[in-house]
């Protein structure tokens with residue numbers, strides 16, 4: 001049985017200590033269970049519970065004001081990227097039909 005690499009420093013010297021996995025390189029300790037819960041919590045979802053992944057396509061789920069323009073509900077969004085560092089509550093960006101690349105919130109789209 002091979003143990004996974006360290007999720008923190010990616011070293012391959014993981015050993016088991018009881019039900020914990022330990023990395024001797026950076027002293028990080030974790031459990032497979034804890035890792036799954038953290039991964040699940042880190043997932044970005046639309047308001048309908050669909051997971052948003054890089055490259056996803058979606059539609060705008062509600063009319064959005066953008067200056068004097070309005071992005072209509074149902075407008076397509078392509079090439080969605082999840083931002084590593086949300087800016088002003090915007091956690092994704094994507095190409096919005098007729099508007100180009102925009103920062104968006106995962107709460108205003110619906111994944112197709």
Ligand SMILES: [Zn+2]
Nearest residue numbers: 006009023026
């Ligand atoms: Zn490590």
